[in-house]
Amino acid sequence: MSAHVIADDAEALAVAASLAAEFRPGASARDAGRRLPRAELDRMSASGLLAVTVPADHGGADVGARTLAEIFRLLATADASLAQIPQSHFAYVNVMRRQGTPEQREFFFAELLAGRRFGNAQSEAGTRHVQDIRTRLEPRPDGSYVLTGVKHYSTGALFADWIPVLARTGDDRLHVAYVPSGAPGLTVVDDWDGLGQRTTASGTVRLDGVPVPADRVLPHHLTFEGPQLHGALAQLLHAAIDTGIAAGALVEAAEFVRTKSRPWFESGVETAAEDPLLIQRFGELALCTKAAEALLREAARSVDAARADLSDDTAAEASVAVAAAKVQAARAAVEVSSALFEVSGTRSAADSLNLHRHWRDARTHTLHDPARWKIQHIGRFVLNGTRPPRHGLL
CATH class of the missing domain: 2.40.110.10 (Butyryl-CoA Dehydrogenase, subunit A, domain 2)
Structure with missing residues (x-):
């Protein structure tokens, strides 16, 4: 396998935007037929996008957290499944960066630059909780x-x-x-x-x-023995996926209302897009989505700042910022993907249109880890200055 090597953050974002545009038209059909995206993942590998966090001294672009989060957000606006697949890939690239020996890093970073992909085998069923690893x-x-x-x-x-x-x-x-x-x-x-x-x-x-x-x-146990960003980076990417789902659903809802919806007879307007109540609702949904995008950017900035000056305090600030972004992103993804039907009307519920994929993706992905515990850790930090725990899920 061979792959293009991306040079910097700007090129990484351009490649991500191009791939999102390429993947978007087939997303609904892939979901409806459960056609696994092997060809699309091969395109992603060949583009060099999966190697953008390889350190510069190993030949990679070494992009920052803000760029990486935007890559995932862009991909998720097109296809949430395709965005989700490489999330663990980047988490385990980060593990290699932090805990790998020089020989391990040399070998695996070369693999990544050649387009190789990491998967994951983490969670186990039937154990007491998610941290109860019995393998x-x-x-x-x-x-x-x-x-x-x-x-x-x-x-x-x-x-x-x-x-x-x-x-x-x-x-x-x-x-x-x-x-x-x-x-x-x-x-x-x-x-x-x-x-x-x-x-x-x-x-x-x-x-x-x-x-x-x-x-x-x-x-891997050494990762959690000092200040770390393993959890913050992994959760940042989850937040980016949810934010992308919200943005993608909002765009599709607006397109449907402009081109397929009829105005309600009491509105007195010629098109659904002129209905003042629909306009109001779209404004509310846009605010919800923009809040998620803004918190995502702020969280990524905090991760980048902590990476440049890692300490217990900067790591805690990054984790709390990411937790806030993740909570808002989850809310936005579920609300906007559900409101898609509210604003689009009965015709949008046709199974053949598969507009429900946005809500199904949002509802499934936001179950990854509970937002209620993130809010708890935010509150403890703000009220009592209690740093969040180092368990890798914050």
């Missing part, structure tokens, strides 16, 4: 490891060249094993049946005695 990484006499466990919600794994797997060693410390897609004992099952995000293939990964060389394992 085991057992050492062998030769210094290598064996992986055993079952993962769920493994977005990107079906399309990946490398699958980062969260697992615990005998001392219960958390590690990440980077496993090649064809490894013996590794099975990726396409059994995702979510009502939204239908083409992410976020199914099951089974690990049955998967061999892992020692140089493919990173000590």
Whole structure:
């Protein structure tokens, strides 16, 4: 595989905008038929977009958080599933940046620049909570490891060249094993049946005695032993996806009202777009979306500032800013995608139009982690100066 190498932030944003325009026309049909976007992901890989956070000293563009968030927002305005698939990819590029040895970074950054993709095998079903990871990484006499466990919600794994797997060693410390897609004992099952995000293939990964060389394992537990931006960056991308869903739904709602809706007979106007009550509602929805976009930009700025001067205080400020962006983005995505039908009328509910994909994507993606806990941490920080915890989900 070969890929273009993007030079800087400006080129990264131009490529993202171009790909979003290319992916938008087929998004509804892909969702309706659950056609997995392999060709589109290959285009994304070839464009170089998936390597934009590779450090400059390894040949990458090393773009900032604000650029990365805007990339995800742009992609999500076109196709929320396509935007969701590489979210974990970038989270695990960040793990490699922070915890990889020089040799590991040299190898994997070259893989990324060549267009290779990371998936994920993180979450597990049937455990006490999301942090209860039971997949085991057992050492062998030769210094290598064996992986055993079952993962769920493994977005990107079906399309990946490398699958980062969260697992615990005998001392219960958390590690990440980077496993090649064809490894013996590794099975990726396409059994995702979510009502939204239908083409992410976020199914099951089974690990049955998967061999892992020692140089493919990173000590992820060290990430959380000091100030860190792992959680803030990962959550920033989730916020960008929700913000993009809201923006995409708003554009489609406006187009429908302008071209397909009839005015309500009491309005006394010739077209639905002249109805003062609809105009008012669109203004409200635009404000909701613009608030999400503004908080997203502010959160990304905070992450970039913390990255330049990382401390307990700057990391906490970034996490709280991202939490605020994520809460507003989730609200905007659900409200705007639902209001699409309110402003468009009965005709918009036709299943053949598939306008409900925006709401299905929003409702599914916003369940990723509860906004109520983000609000709790914001309140603790503002009222009592309590820094948010370092668990990777803030």
